[in-house]
Amino acid sequence: MELKITILPLLLVFFVHHAVQASSCQFPSYLTQRTRWESKISLNRRSTGVYWKFHDRVLEIVDLTTLDADSVLHQCHSELPGQKYVVYRESDGVTSYQCLKFITRSNQVVQFKASVSVKEEEFEADVLCADDSLELDPWPLIWPGETDTYHACPLTGGYDFYMHDNKNKETTCENSHLKPRMESECMTGEGLTLDFRSFECRGRIEMELKQTLYCLGTWNEEDYTYSVVTDNDDLWPKLWVLRFSLHRDQKFSARLYNDIAVDIDSAFTENYFELHFEQAYYPSLCENEASPCLDCDINNAFYCQKTCHTCDALRDVDSCEFDVPSQGEWQEISHQGNRDIAVTSSMIYADDMLPLQCFDLHTDVWYEDKNYRAVATVFKNGCKPRYTCVEFVRISTSVLMYRISQNLIWPQKLILSGQDVCAEEQFRDDPKPLSGEFRSKGLRPLLKKKGVGQHHPTVSCGISGKFLLDAKMMHRSMNCTAYLEACSSSHTFSLQTDSACSGSVDIETHRCLGSFESGSTTMIITDKPAGNGDYYCWAFYKEEWDSVYSVYLLYASDCHAEIGRNIRYYNFKGHLAEFGVKMGSGLFGSHSCHDEFPDMLPTTVDITAKSSAPGIITQSSSDSIDFSTTKNRYYTTSTAFRRSTPKPVFPSTLRKLPTTPRLPLTTPQVTQFSTRMATHAPTAPPQGKSAEFSPELKKPGGGNLKELNQYKPVAAAIKSNGAADACTCSAVLLTLSFVFPLFLSQ
Structure with missing residues (x-):
């Protein structure tokens, strides 16, 4: 015993x-x-x-x-x-x-x-x-699935190339008259494009003749840079590994592996293609793409424009100007951060974008009747010039609506018209995760920059009455009650919430700066009386089959025609709050200003006494977060992404607007970006500002029923x-x- x-x-x-x-x-x-x-x-x-x-x-x-x-x-x-x-x-x-x-x-x-x-x-x-x-x-x-972070590819610039198939020991298109072409991150978010020109030059690589690739992750190891790239296919994304030396010049070689393995000693896998790159420059809209250009028959006129004098180049830049109402200094304010945009008479400068220059097209009635302007970008890093279309619509003194189309890469046609560059199908969002970050389908608001002590003039809000709302504050993942009143002034409205929203009963006043309607959504751009740069959008959304309106609160530049559908159906998570309207008989489900809600919140709150307290949207300075420790949501590199510390947790109030420019560049992007921007001078970022945000990473849903039944022992282990x-x-x-x-x- x-x-x-x-x-x-x-x-x-x-x-x-x-x-x-x-x-x-x-x-x-x-x-x-x-x-x-x-x-x-x-x-x-x-x-x-x-x-x-x-x-x-x-x-x-x-x-x-x-x-x-x-x-x-x-x-x-x-x-x-x-x-x-x-x-x-x-x-x-x-x-x-x-x-x-x-x-x-x-x-x-x-x-x-x-x-x-x-x-x-x-x-x-x-x-x-x-x-x-x-x-x-x-x-x-x-x-390999969707993510909410865009990883910029490590190479920046344009290169001609030919390819050697290591497995078949074959070299293709080394002396081609029109060589295959690679361009990478010429414009932010473009990814890396391989243009093989012909099936012969493509060989046995399982890609389209012109294939755009996006980088999932990049890192340096020993003497090499590695990047896992994908074709971003909706059904079954393919993957490759791109490897090239850290020490390279205008001519260098890279390996494209079919097997997703790290081959440091070059002995692990033989299944790769050797790409031999040479940088080729196109500093204007009048260059030769083919080489050599010995004659100017109908086949060569397009690719030998400089030799054959067939350029459709900038004919008279000085005569192309943006409308005066569009000119000035503007701010884009979204859940990803702030961006300064300056529009001069003929140029557009924006943070993390190369300058865009207005140029004349062969005009037609269709183009002249629109609010469009064609713009061009030229590079000195080997990238080909880009044609882009910009649309501006001024809806008030303080609000300018704008959108930028997808890029067309030079050369296009020998005679380029407005309808070629500005066709409606050219206006579409980038693939996820960028979506409408740079190029977009719908118009988005910009806010006029103002001086210290200045206030934006207000406009009619377009709403009146009292709204009884079921509110959900996204940062707290809980429901509460809200009360919106637009009775005392046509240019302002107030929002009152109970303690479940922000820890106490709060009343906030919002001033209307502009409003616009698109499809099933009406949007109102507001700021707050303090004039501290807090700009928001209130989107009233209702489909034909809906019985009540939904109201979404967002940062100002997140509003566009499709925002209601994006939140409801496409998992957009950038909004601050959402409200369900308890329907009344008025516009958007409002009640009369004379209606009383005896069971509503107390209405005797002293607004003056609470003016210094943080409300449901504002945030006190003690809640600020050091932006240097908070990674940008959309741009990471191998050195930037180190999520080893807990994500910042916000207090009961909503987060404060980030006010530093997006795209924090880190090695290896700093050198690349500096080289790319050497000949351009975008506006400097605002000084003395801080930014804070803590994005939630998307959590995918769990697999299929077959997997669930096949691995039941896992559930038992987790439960234990x-x-x-x-x-x-x-x-x-x-x-x-x-x-x-x-x-x-x-």
Whole structure:
């Protein structure tokens, strides 16, 4: 009996030890927020060998190369500094331990190092996770789905190229009259485009003749830059790895791998294409694209415009001007940040965009009757010139509506008309995650910049009466009651909320600066009487089949014709609040100004006394967040994305508007951007301002029913660990329930 009593405490210690470890060890959110990560991807993702599925404390690795897609569960045992995690698994009564170190290249690309597996009697965490015990796995983990972060590609500029197929030992189009062309990030958000010109030059690469690629993640390792690129296909995105030397000049070579593996020693995979690049320059709208240009027959006139004198170049730049109401200094204010835009008589300057120059087109009645202007951009980094269309519509003294079309790349036609550049189909949003960030389908508001102490003139709001609202503040994920009143003035309205919205009963006044209607949405642009640069948009949205209006509160420049549908159907998350109108008989569901709501909020709040307190939209200075520690939502590079610290948590009030320009450039983008901008002078960013925002990353939904049924053991493992996390003593009681009957039966 003494032996039995001695063994019992040892068993208890063992089970309690594992319960405590399980309760404290948890995989990071950037891994668990994805439904699954893919690894051992080959043949452009036609073959995937392994799925990694991270749950809070369980890692499931599914081997797709086996007949039954064998699944192995690893429990999170402990976390060590440096993104190192000890995991353990049990098989045939034997517990084995392994250390994993994750290296975040982006929110879609994660590399990892792994130790060998050791048995329990050999396990020492510090030894197992020592740097010299870890070996880099050549197959990174990839999330190929949608994301809300745009990763700029590492190359910037334009290059001619020819290609060598390493597997077939064939070289194509080395001496072509019109060489294949690569252009990368010439305009922000364009990604990387390979124009093979012909099927012969494309060889066996599984791409379109003109293929646009987007970068999922970029990093430097030893003497090379690596970038995982995708064709961004809606149904099944293909993947490649682009590798090139850190030390390059106007001529350099790069490898395009079909297998998504890191090939440092050039011996891991033979399945790649060698691309030989040479920078070619097109500094004006009158250049030769082909080489050599020996004659000017009908086939060469288009590609040899300079030699053949067939240029449709800038004929008279000085005669092209933007309308006077469009000229001036403006601000774009959205959930991604602020951007300064200056419109002169013939130029547009904007933060994180190259200057756009107005130029004359062959005019026609269609073009002259519109609010359009064609603009051109020329480069000195090898990129071809771009034609773009800009539309301006001034709706008030303070608000200018604008949109920018997709780019047309020179050369286009020998005679280019307004309808070629400004056709309606040219106005469309960029692919996600940029969407309408730079180029857009709908008009978006700009706010006139004003001097210190100045106030914008107001206009009629276009609404009247009282609105009883069910409110949802997006930063708090909870519902409350709101009351909007537009009775005392046609140029202002007030919003009153109960304590569930902001912690106290608040009343805020909003001044109307402009309003416009598009389709099923009416939008009102407002600021606040303090004139501190807080600009918002109130979008009243109702489809024909809706019984009530929905009202969305957004930053001013987030408003456009499709914003209601984007929020309701396309998962747009940039709005601040949404309101359901409790219908009255008036416009937009308002009630009469004479109606009383005895069950509504108290209306005797002293507005003057509360003027210094933060409201539901404003935020006190003590709530500010250092922008230097907050990564920009849409632009990350290998050095910028290091989400190792917790995301800032905002207090009960809504976040303050970010006021620094977007696109924080970091290595390797700084050098590239500086080179690109060397000959241009966009307006300087505003000084002495801070910015703050903490974007929520999209959390994809869980897989299909087949997967759910196939991996039911995962649910049991998570449930077991959840019990340990809730109360470690539960594991002890469970242990006792099994151990004591064994001893009592002896």
